[in-house]
Amino acid sequence: MAKSEEIKYSVSPAGEKFALPVKEDFKKEMVRLEALTKKAKTENQEIVVVMGVGFVGAVMAAIVADTKDEKEKNSKFVIGYQRPSTRSYWKIPMLNKGISPIKAEDPEVNQLIERCVRKSKTLTATFNSDVLSLADCVIVDVQCDYIKNALGDMRDGEADMAALEASLKTIGEKIPEDCLVLIETTVAPGTTEFVAWPILKKEFVRRGIKKVPLLAHSFERVMPGREYVSSIRDFWRVCSGCNTEARVRVGKFLHEVLNTKDYPLTVMDRPIESETTKIVENSYRATILAFLNEWSLFAERNGVDLIKVINAIKMRPTHSNMIFPGPGVGGYCLPKDGGLGYWAYRHILGFEDGDSVFQITPTAIDINDTRSLHVAELTRDALRNMSRYIAGSQVLVCGASYRQDVGDTRYSGSEIVVRKLTEMGADLRVHDPYVDHWYELESQDTYPAPGLSWKRFFRNQEHLTELRIEKDLEKSLKSVDALILAVPHEQYLGLNPDDIVKWSGGPIAVIDCFGILPDDKIRRYFELGCEVKALGRGHIQRIKKEVQKG
Numbered sequence: 001m002a003k004s005e006e007i008k009y010s011v012s013p014a015g016e017k018f019a020l021p022v023k024e025d026f027k028k029e030m031v032r033l034e035a036l037t038k039k040a041k042t043e044n045q046e047i048v049v050v051m052g053v054g055f056v057g058a059v060m061a062a063i064v065a066d067t068k069d070e071k072e073k074n075s076k077f078v079i080g081y082q083r084p085s086t087r088s089y090w091k092i093p094m095l096n097k098g099i100s101p102i103k104a105e106d107p108e109v110n111q112l113i114e115r116c117v118r119k120s121k122t123l124t125a126t127f128n129s130d131v132l133s134l135a136d137c138v139i140v141d142v143q144c145d146y147i148k149n150a151l152g153d154m155r156d157g158e159a160d161m162a163a164l165e166a167s168l169k170t171i172g173e174k175i176p177e178d179c180l181v182l183i184e185t186t187v188a189p190g191t192t193e194f195v196a197w198p199i200l201k202k203e204f205v206r207r208g209i210k211k212v213p214l215l216a217h218s219f220e221r222v223m224p225g226r227e228y229v230s231s232i233r234d235f236w237r238v239c240s241g242c243n244t245e246a247r248v249r250v251g252k253f254l255h256e257v258l259n260t261k262d263y264p265l266t267v268m269d270r271p272i273e274s275e276t277t278k279i280v281e282n283s284y285r286a287t288i289l290a291f292l293n294e295w296s297l298f299a300e301r302n303g304v305d306l307i308k309v310i311n312a313i314k315m316r317p318t319h320s321n322m323i324f325p326g327p328g329v330g331g332y333c334l335p336k337d338g339g340l341g342y343w344a345y346r347h348i349l350g351f352e353d354g355d356s357v358f359q360i361t362p363t364a365i366d367i368n369d370t371r372s373l374h375v376a377e378l379t380r381d382a383l384r385n386m387s388r389y390i391a392g393s394q395v396l397v398c399g400a401s402y403r404q405d406v407g408d409t410r411y412s413g414s415e416i417v418v419r420k421l422t423e424m425g426a427d428l429r430v431h432d433p434y435v436d437h438w439y440e441l442e443s444q445d446t447y448p449a450p451g452l453s454w455k456r457f458f459r460n461q462e463h464l465t466e467l468r469i470e471k472d473l474e475k476s477l478k479s480v481d482a483l484i485l486a487v488p489h490e491q492y493l494g495l496n497p498d499d500i501v502k503w504s505g506g507p508i509a510v511i512d513c514f515g516i517l518p519d520d521k522i523r524r525y526f527e528l529g530c531e532v533k534a535l536g537r538g539h540i541q542r543i544k545k546e547v548q549k550g
């Protein structure tokens with residue numbers, strides 16, 4: 001038994017403490033896993049290990065564990081593997097209780113995990129990497145980040161593949177020779193063939209295995225929100241393998257676990273094509289969002305409402321996917337994926353002319369990363385028009401997440417808004433019906449990793465660790481000077497200007513970042529003595545003049 005002072009804990013977001021396993025727990029755990037997999041084998045179930053049970057891995061693990069054969073019998077036994085670190089270990093005991101380690105707006109996430117853990121008993125989780133020796137298939141869902149060293153200069157960044165490379169080494173050391181390894185992580189193009197495969201091959205040679213490792217790639221298109229599960233299971237997939245055997249195996253596996261009948265699978269010749277599909281898909285999205293930034297500024301300065309312009313354009317079916325960028329883009333993928341491609345061109349594929357080849361993708365990401373700084377300018381200007389200073393003003397930001405009606409705060413534009421206004425001396429409050437803890441602020445000294453918070457690009461950020469998400473909108477509006485409508489959550493769409501002014505105790509500055517306010521509400525705010533500004537909505541000045549004349 002370990003001495004009490006040696007015991008370390010991992011704390012879940014809800015505050016539940018779990019003691020990290022000690023040496024003797026690893027042996028016991030392996031006995032448990034061997035018994036479970038032996039039983040699964042007798043039931044003809046394939047053993048699948050999912051490495052990394054985060055946003056993607058936890059749900060993918062449950063989808064695989066829910067797979068049935070033609071006779072409606074469960075055909076896979078899934079073991080989620082997670083390193084027993086203080087930061088992540090808690091996900092294992094949570095999963096083993098049948099509770100989702102991720103908070104999702106989609107009720108199917110919890111139902112699916114509970115059903116697979118408790119009822120069909122086809123899903124478990126472990127901290128012991130020796131589980132890899134029992135696997136028929138390993139799915140890699142660990143993160144691969146792109147670290148930016150300056151705000152608004154993506155070219156200066158670098159891919160952080162440490163977690164991925166460590167995972168692959170462990171896999172190569174432990175898997176049986178016929179095991180299929182499927183990388184789902186979004187990677188820099190070339191990673192599967194030129195980084196991952198050599199790592200696996202090296203370990204196989206070291207172990208005296210003659211067979212070539214079976215390695216495949218198929219990226220995730222998961223969308224946080226109410227369709228979380230569907231966005232993995234009932235959605236089009238792309239895949240490829242490093243050789244014919246791997247390509248055939250991955251195709252078969254994905255046909256079994258996903259709804260490829262309604263959402264056909266695309267099989268590419270080589271993994272670099274599957275990897276590039278993901279990077280181009282997200283760079284395309286990032287680019288069409290960034291492109292509207294310049295027209296958003298044009299609109300603000302020339303009496304044009306860009307929201308109405310976009311809606312008019314979208315009437316053409318060929319242009320129907322145009323979207324207003326709001327206060328930046330955010331989310332885990334769009335801000336980084338183009339960076340992985342730009343970086344790979346030089347550091348994996350060996351080309352030196354990346355800066356002349358890549359003109360648009362880096363610029364798009366830089367524009368998206370810095371667009372929200374303009375929200376701080378608008379807030380400053382609105383307050384100035386009311387003869388107030390930003391320094392010392394009380395500002396309420398409505399919406400901390402990166403997208404409407406989800407609780408995902410990763411790289412949200414709102415974070416930059418809060419940080420910039422804090423730097424300028426404002427006192428910030430934040431309301432969000434979907435977010436309980438804003439980890440990017442509360443844990444800014446360690447999250448996403450020590451020294452990597454956006455905090456480092458701004459001054460006076462220390463006390464933001466104390467900022468807590470407000471849940472009572474009426475209360476959080478009391479005595480504010482400015483209200484920033486940052487995200488079009490459903491709750492904010494129906495807000496009534498008369499209530500807002502009553503709850504805040506008088507006229508305030510209102511900043512609309514997402515085309516949330518219809519013209520009649522903008523007019524009403526002006527009638528109530530408020531000042532209104534908005535991203536991309538220059539017609540507001542016209543409404544203001546009309547109210548002043550009236």
Ligand SMILES: NC(=O)c1ccc[n+]([C@@H]2O[C@H](COP(=O)([O-])OP(=O)(O)OC[C@H]3O[C@@H](n4cnc5c(N)ncnc54)[C@H](O)[C@@H]3O)[C@@H](O)[C@H]2O)c1
Pocket residue numbers: 051052053054055056057081082083088091141142143144163164166167184185186187220221222223224332333
């Ligand atoms: N979240 C999304 O919306 C989304 C959408 C599409 C694609 N993706 C891609 O999916 C991948 C995973 O993203 P995510 O959102 O699930 O990330 P995440 O950070 O939520 O999860 C990664 C998990 O891997 C674990 N991990 C790290 N190193 C490990 C190791 N050596 N062994 C075992 N576990 C390890 C981490 O502790 C964590 O639990 C990324 O490449 C991402 O770009 C994510």
